[in-house]
Amino acid sequence: MIYLDNAATSYPKNEPALRRALERYLALGASPGRGGYDRAVETEEMVEKIRRKILRFFGAPPGSHVCFSANATDALNTLIQGLAEPEIHLLSTRLEHNSVLRPLHHIKRNGLLEFDLVDFNLQGFIEPKTMLQYLRPGTRAVIINHASNVLGTVQPIAALGSLLRSRNIALCVDASQSAGLIPIHMEQENIAALAFTGHKSLGGPTGTGALIITPELELKPSRYGGTGVDSLNLYQPAPYPARLEAGTQNMFGILALEECLQTLPHQEQERRLKKELHLTKLLYEALSALPGVNVYGAHDMNRQVPLLSCTVDGMQSSDVGAVLDGDFDIAVRTGLQCAPLVHETLGTSPYGTIRFSLGPHTTQQDVEAAIRAMREIVTACRQEHTV
Amino acid sequence: MIYLDNAATSYPKNEPALRRALERYLALGASPGRGGYDRAVETEEMVEKIRRKILRFFGAPPGSHVCFSANATDALNTLIQGLAEPEIHLLSTRLEHNSVLRPLHHIKRNGLLEFDLVDFNLQGFIEPKTMLQYLRPGTRAVIINHASNVLGTVQPIAALGSLLRSRNIALCVDASQSAGLIPIHMEQENIAALAFTGHKSLGGPTGTGALIITPELELKPSRYGGTGVDSLNLYQPAPYPARLEAGTQNMFGILALEECLQTLPHQEQERRLKKELHLTKLLYEALSALPGVNVYGAHDMNRQVPLLSCTVDGMQSSDVGAVLDGDFDIAVRTGLQCAPLVHETLGTSPYGTIRFSLGPHTTQQDVEAAIRAMREIVTACRQEHTV
Numbered sequence: 001m002i003y004l005d006n007a008a009t010s011y012p013k014n015e016p017a018l019r020r021a022l023e024r025y026l027a028l029g030a031s032p033g034r035g036g037y038d039r040a041v042e043t044e045e046m047v048e049k050i051r052r053k054i055l056r057f058f059g060a061p062p063g064s065h066v067c068f069s070a071n072a073t074d075a076l077n078t079l080i081q082g083l084a085e086p087e088i089h090l091l092s093t094r095l096e097h098n099s100v101l102r103p104l105h106h107i108k109r110n111g112l113l114e115f116d117l118v119d120f121n122l123q124g125f126i127e128p129k130t131m132l133q134y135l136r137p138g139t140r141a142v143i144i145n146h147a148s149n150v151l152g153t154v155q156p157i158a159a160l161g162s163l164l165r166s167r168n169i170a171l172c173v174d175a176s177q178s179a180g181l182i183p184i185h186m187e188q189e190n191i192a193a194l195a196f197t198g199h200k201s202l203g204g205p206t207g208t209g210a211l212i213i214t215p216e217l218e219l220k221p222s223r224y225g226g227t228g229v230d231s232l233n234l235y236q237p238a239p240y241p242a243r244l245e246a247g248t249q250n251m252f253g254i255l256a257l258e259e260c261l262q263t264l265p266h267q268e269q270e271r272r273l274k275k276e277l278h279l280t281k282l283l284y285e286a287l288s289a290l291p292g293v294n295v296y297g298a299h300d301m302n303r304q305v306p307l308l309s310c311t312v313d314g315m316q317s318s319d320v321g322a323v324l325d326g327d328f329d330i331a332v333r334t335g336l337q338c339a340p341l342v343h344e345t346l347g348t349s350p351y352g353t354i355r356f357s358l359g360p361h362t363t364q365q366d367v368e369a370a371i372r373a374m375r376e377i378v379t380a381c382r383q384e385h386t387v
Numbered sequence: 388m389i390y391l392d393n394a395a396t397s398y399p400k401n402e403p404a405l406r407r408a409l410e411r412y413l414a415l416g417a418s419p420g421r422g423g424y425d426r427a428v429e430t431e432e433m434v435e436k437i438r439r440k441i442l443r444f445f446g447a448p449p450g451s452h453v454c455f456s457a458n459a460t461d462a463l464n465t466l467i468q469g470l471a472e473p474e475i476h477l478l479s480t481r482l483e484h485n486s487v488l489r490p491l492h493h494i495k496r497n498g499l500l501e502f503d504l505v506d507f508n509l510q511g512f513i514e515p516k517t518m519l520q521y522l523r524p525g526t527r528a529v530i531i532n533h534a535s536n537v538l539g540t541v542q543p544i545a546a547l548g549s550l551l552r553s554r555n556i557a558l559c560v561d562a563s564q565s566a567g568l569i570p571i572h573m574e575q576e577n578i579a580a581l582a583f584t585g586h587k588s589l590g591g592p593t594g595t596g597a598l599i600i601t602p603e604l605e606l607k608p609s610r611y612g613g614t615g616v617d618s619l620n621l622y623q624p625a626p627y628p629a630r631l632e633a634g635t636q637n638m639f640g641i642l643a644l645e646e647c648l649q650t651l652p653h654q655e656q657e658r659r660l661k662k663e664l665h666l667t668k669l670l671y672e673a674l675s676a677l678p679g680v681n682v683y684g685a686h687d688m689n690r691q692v693p694l695l696s697c698t699v700d701g702m703q704s705s706d707v708g709a710v711l712d713g714d715f716d717i718a719v720r721t722g723l724q725c726a727p728l729v730h731e732t733l734g735t736s737p738y739g740t741i742r743f744s745l746g747p748h749t750t751q752q753d754v755e756a757a758i759r760a761m762r763e764i765v766t767a768c769r770q771e772h773t774v
Contacts, residue, residue: 001416001426003416005417005421005422005424005427008417008418008421008422008427008635009416009417009418009421009635011415011416011417012413012416013412013413015413018409018412018413019409022405022406022409025400025405025592026399026400026402026405028398029388029390029396029398029399029718030392030395030396030398030718031395031396031593034392034395034396034720035392035395035718035719035720035721036705036708036709036712036720036721036722037392037708037711037712037718037719038712038713038718039388039718040392040395040718069457070456070457070461070594070634070637071634071635071636071637072634073610073611073612073613073633073634073635074457074610074612074633074634076612077610077611077612077633097612097613098611098612098613098614098618098621099611099612099613099633099634101621102611102612102613102621102622102623102633103611103612105611105621105622106608106611106622106623109622197635199635205412205637205638205639206418206635206636206637206638206639207457207594207635207636207637207638207639207640208637221493222609223460223461223464224460224464224485224486224489224490224492224493225460225461225463225464225484225485225486225489225490225725226460226484226485226486226489226725227485227725228725231485231722231723231724231725231726231727232723232727232736232737233727234485234488234489234492234727235489235492235493235496236489236493246460246461246464246486246489247457247458247459247460247461247486248395248396248458248460248584248586248593248594249458249593249594250457250458250592250593250594250595250637250640251592251593251594252592252593252594252639252640253594253637253639318423321423321424322423324424325423325424325425326425331416331417331422331424331425331426331427332422332424333421333422333423334423335423335618336618336619337618338612338613338614338615338618339618340618340619340620340621349619350619
């Protein structure tokens with residue numbers, strides 16, 4: 001199988017990291033913060049050390065906290081539900097995944113927030129000046145994905161960050177498609193909160209992720225339960241991370257995150273990104289040259305993650321995906337990719353696009369095979385239509 | 388180390404099961420419901436099969452659904468937040484863990500439910516007739532733990548179930564301390580919803596668990612996000628399990644759950660429980676005979692899980708725990724065990740108890756070592772007080 005669905009979950013995983021994590025987990029025998037004996041205290045200290053490593057990895061400013069979550073969606077719910085209150089206004093974009101769109105819509109329906117969605121330009125970018133037009137006096141935060149999971153376009157986070165900082169509005173970033181691929185420095189880029197998952201470019205397992213919050217933001221808890229601290233309190237304790245972490249955490253996942261981060265210093269991220277973008281460019285150029293294939297987005301490789309979306313005239317995207325899978329053993333993601341408004345703007349709704357997403361294990365041969373397959377599919381389709 | 392904190396998390400884990408789960412996970416390369424290619428479809432089918440196995444394991448009635456969660460706390464939040472609406476009345480007990488008490492208190496403060504807490508009798512049991520006194524016309528559900536994580540007492544679930552069923556009130560059970568240890572049959576015991584974790588008696592990893600809901604209950608979603616289905620919908624899709632499962636699930640955890648369940652047929656659960664209760668009885672009899680040691684609960688081994696709580700006159704529980712750890716290398720949990728109201732009723736608040744909790748790997752030697760250690764501690768304490 002040629003796996004070009006790394007934006008859904010990376011494959012293969014960082015196998016040595018996951019194996020090391022399992023060995024460490026099997027030896028643990030205690031949950032952090034859930035006991036006073038040596039082993040429990042050591043586990044707690046180990047988790048605190050991992051939190052500090054994650055903060056350093058993402059360049060979080062002093063006083064920031066890592067709150068572990070079940071996935072990026074959970075982290076984004078913790079963020080959005082944590083901000084919700086009557087009269088509050090949030091700003092987001094039509095590039096977002098349902099992990100942002102659905103919480104916004106549900107909570108608005110419950111009367112606990114107002115929001116607007118900024119549209120992207122023809123190249124797939126949110127323009128800071130467009131965003132500024134939507135700001136209101138009550139706007140508390142902007143929630144935006146760092147890289148679109150449909151177009152691969154990387155948003156001008158740092159520019160937005162400084163514009164918003166000067167207006168005292170929190171920039172909250174969904175780094176699902178960028179964490180582990182594009183070095184992020186929250187302090188330098190004025191990011192107030194960052195949600196990420198461990199199972200995409202970080203190479204870790206699903207079921208992992210976190211919300212990093214800086215002192216700029218105050219969030220209410222939206223999951224309540226045991227924390228191992230302040231147990232007499234019948235409400236969630238105020239201090240972070242306990243405020244936003246109810247119940248026993250996924251320790252194997254936390255260890256796997258640490259093991260994966262260790263193998264991804266910034267230079268390694270840059271090296272991988274460069275290599276993957278080189279292959280993305282090959283794919284982009286070949287697909288763009290095929291008659292009847294429409295490739296979406298800007299494909300400025302300085303502002304792109306290694307994924308791209310296209311459609312084929314005269315064929316539904318799911319049919320193209322089925323042929324790629326059945327005849328060529330190439331796995332891609334077709335349809336709406338859980339980001340319906342991107343497709344509404346692109347005009348690719350409701351059938352969506354064919355999304356190719358590359359990973360660190362993708363080879364030039366894989367990309368060439370995908371190009372050959374698409375060429376055959378398009379040729380066959382055109383012959384059929386001519387007949 | 389002699390590990391007697393299995394009620395916090397079991398140790399050692401079911402190592403072969405976790406290793407098999409990791410091998411299967413590393414080979415997967417697709418998320419369920421997140422693609423149309425063969426591998427994604429196979430993964431989806433595999434997860435559906437695991438859901439059916441879980442339903443069978445817990446004897447769920449036809450039409451029930453497994454909604455995976457990050458832990459039992461997450462499952463209980465999904466349940467309680469899913470029931471919440473103005474005017475609704477829920478009934479729970481003072482035996483509950485903060486995973487139930489905290490959601491109830493927060494949501495009540497937000498005006499979205501009313502609740503009462505039933506107290507337990509001197510033996511540590513909720514009496515069905517006491518519970519009936521608290522029912523109101525608006526009472527929708529009762530939430531109760533199957534086995535207390537402080538006392539180990541097993542509640543009369545089946546008796547409650549039939550009483551509540553005849554009144555059209557849903558019995559919701561927190562099986563955190565019983566799943567994998569006491570065979571549960573939701574249909575026969577009239578359980579409308581069951582929350583469990585994989586990391587205690589099931590021998591699995593933390594970060595796993597689920598809420599099983601029967602057709603008797605209708606829950607609103609409280610986490611919103613991508614589901615891989617119905618992506619045009621800007622609200623969470625209505626069908627279960629997608630309604631209550633936002634974002635990519637913990638696949639390693641789900642596979643580990645399956646592997647653990649395979650090794651725990653009902654006879655094996657019964658064999659383990661019998662063996663562990665035999666050791667619990669030895670511990671109970673020895674501790675009860677020590678002067679100045681107060682053991683709480685009924686210790687009717689027909690209605691008990693293998694854990695017990697005690698205090699030592701003249702010593703704080705945390706100090707006893709520290710000596711057990713430091714001098715005897717015995718790990719126990721001291722304090723409130725995240726269940727503050729149990730201790731308020733027992734009169735052991737705020738310092739709590741010393742909790743010994745046994746597991747399938749606990750040996751008679753371990754228990755005898757714990758008894759000897761407690762005897763020495765008590766003797767030293769009494770000599771000190773005499774001096």
